[in-house]
Amino acid sequence: MTNLTIGLLGCGTVGGALVDLLDARRATITARTGVELRIGAIAVRDTAKHQDRLADPSLLTTDTAAVVADPEVDIVVELIGGTDPALTLVRTALENGKPVITGNKELLAAHGPELYAVAAEHGVDLLFEAAVAGGIPLIRPLRESLVGEDISRVMGIINGTTNYILTKMSQEGADYADALADAQALGYAEADPTADVEGYDAGAKAAIIASIVFGVDVRSSDVQHEGISSITAADIDTAKRLGYVIKALAVIERADGEVAVRVHPAMVPTGHPLANVNDSFNAVFVEGATVGDLMFYGRGAGGGPTASAVLGDLVDAAVNVANGAAARLSITEKVTLRSVDELSSQYYLTMVVSDEPGVLAQVATVFGTHGVSIQVMEQSGTGGDAELCLILHETTEAALHATLDELDGLNVVRGIGSVIRLVSDD
Ligand code: NDP
């Protein structure tokens, strides 16, 4: 029997759920692994808030550094979030020879490769299953089971908050602000929900996926990201009418030695498996050269599901400590990022034009000049103005933006409305 003491940093949505889950599963874990896990200290900002909730409030402290330095603490679990003081705490714990479990994607997407190197140098685990796609086991399969695969693309829904908001807007006609407030109340959103709705959270997760899958150094700042805050109820209705549903997607791909990582809203055909991933669920497709297509699906946010991922890592690290082992992760390659201009996609776009003879010809000429091909065009509205809804064949960002700039300069174009990427049927 090995007895190990955990220093828990943060006892909010995820940390609190972890305390409960560990209590519920301790005996089974001990029986199965021969390791007994005990929480020795819990660091928070405000201990008063947690006094009544915890079975043993004497574990509470505000001194995070003391928890990390405590020689009695064998494993550190970081569930504070953000980079300060999390970076210093995680690095110090690793330097002190303590394995670290974290759910902190912001930290890993900004400083992951340095921290993986510190962990390797000190021969300890740095595990972060909870950082990407909440409760879904994804990092371990990518890092271990699929390490021999030549993976070309990973695509999926990796933010629970935005998927919850888009689902409520689409299925119940909910207002954006109300849906966001619900997602916050349910514990899905980040401390600052701008991270969710503007795509930073998904961008951080996408950078981590790219690093793991391709073994390359990709940071948040390398990710092209767009949020969902510009998506309107009208976009959602039009998408529905055309046979699509709007989802916030992450796409991580490698081709010709270059890596492209982007997150953005997209219109997904209703028959596509991602169209039916709703509420706080996440789903991730992995395309491997030998294994073929894989899909991972489950709860992407929330205290319980995320605590489950943290506990899995905790048991893994504990068993490694008991056996004197550690998992290694090395990010060796520098990567060439594909220029944003070269990224290509199908697009849906709307514009308001004056409703007079010859207008469509002028508009179509601009598309043709830039080599952008129109798949579907619909006109609606009466009176002086008309709204055009177009679906474009696949085109590059550079060609699309050149087209939009020229259209914007035409007298007959009153304004460009929505511009949303589209996932094709095939
Ligand atoms: P919460 O905001 O609910 O909890 C944060 C906890 O950290 C609180 O207990 C807070 O103390 C404590 N804390 C914050 N700053 C400090 C500090 N400087 N010193 C000491 N304690 C501090 O966050 P979550 O539990 O939702 O998230 C934690 C981490 O897990 C984040 O990295 C998040 O991105 C990640 N994550 C969250 C998921 C989710 O669904 N919520 C899913 C996947 C990952 P106090 O309680 O006193 O305020």
Ligand code: HSE
């Ligand atoms: N805020 C994140 C989300 C939590 O909504 O997906 C899980 O990482």
